[in-house]
Amino acid sequence: DTEVTQTPKHLVMGMTNKKSLKCEQHMGHRAMYWYKQKAKKPPELMFVYSYEKLSINESVPSRFSPECPNSSLLNLHLHALQPEDSALYLCASSRDRENTANTIYFGEGSWLTVV
Amino acid sequence: AQTVTQSQPEMSVQEAETVTLSCTYDTSESDYYLFWYKQPPSRQMILVIRQEAYKQQNATENRFSVNFQKAAKSFSLKISDSQLGDAAMYFCAYRSSTEKLTFGTGTRLTIIP
Structure with missing residues (x-):
């Protein structure tokens, strides 16, 4: 059973739409992550x-906008996406980012299709 | 950047048999962590087992064990008594204080009834 909950599980959106993916964890973790996974890829x-502050942005296009309203919630706002952005979006959390020993736990993912 | 290599894109094993998945990595660091994650068709990434590089003893979790060879930079996963529920994509991953969690390309494991 996952303790990282993601909604929605599936999302279909047009290229002009604005939508959001949501993630929630109640493990008291202070680091939260967004990953993108294409089919058959890691x-x-x-x-x-x-600690609710953006610490790493892996040169992601600005059409993806993350937000961390509090320590339990993480959102990913989507706007003007392209069909190649269709993928599984995984949220994850860990106790904190600095201690490498902390395991990263993943949610079930939100499958996004851009049409 | 560190690299993680999984040379077996696909593996299959008879139910109840044992299978070993290979993983090698490249690093110049001495302190790091290695992980095996399982991703079944449900798509959730589930931690199977983890190994601290400073520990010489191989990690075990029930039917799952690793063979960690630090000098060879090798980290293989052994699954004993394979079960149908073990069918999934398995990712080897590396993490250190200076590097983000880095995944290998994955091995798809099929269990043959």
């Missing part, structure tokens, strides 16, 4: 939040 890091 996950690729997009953003890292540490």
Whole structure:
């Protein structure tokens, strides 16, 4: 059972739409992550939040906008996406970012299709 | 940047048999962590097992164990008594204080009834 919850599980959006992916964890973790995973590929890091502040942006296009309203919630706002942005978006969390020993736990992902 | 290599894109094993998935990595660091994650068709990445580089003893979790060879930079996963529920994509991953979690390309494991 996952303790990182993502909604929606599936999302279809047009290129002019604005939508958001949501992620929630109640493990008291202070680091949260967004990954993008294309079919048959490993996950690729997009953003890292540490103590509700953006600490890593892996040169992600501005049409993806992350937000961390509090320590339990992480959003990914989507606007003007392209069909090649269709992928599985995984949220993850860990106790904190600095301690490498902390395991990163993943949610079930949100499958995004851009039409 | 560190690299993680999984040379077996696909593997299959008979149910109840043992299978070993290979992983090698490249690093100049001495302190790091290695992980095996499982991703079944449900798409959730599930941690299977982790190994601290400073520990010589190989990690084990029930039917899952690793063979960690630090000098050879090798980290293989052994699954004993394979079960149908073990069918999934398995990713080897590396993490250190200076590097983000880096995944290998994955090995798709099929269990043959």
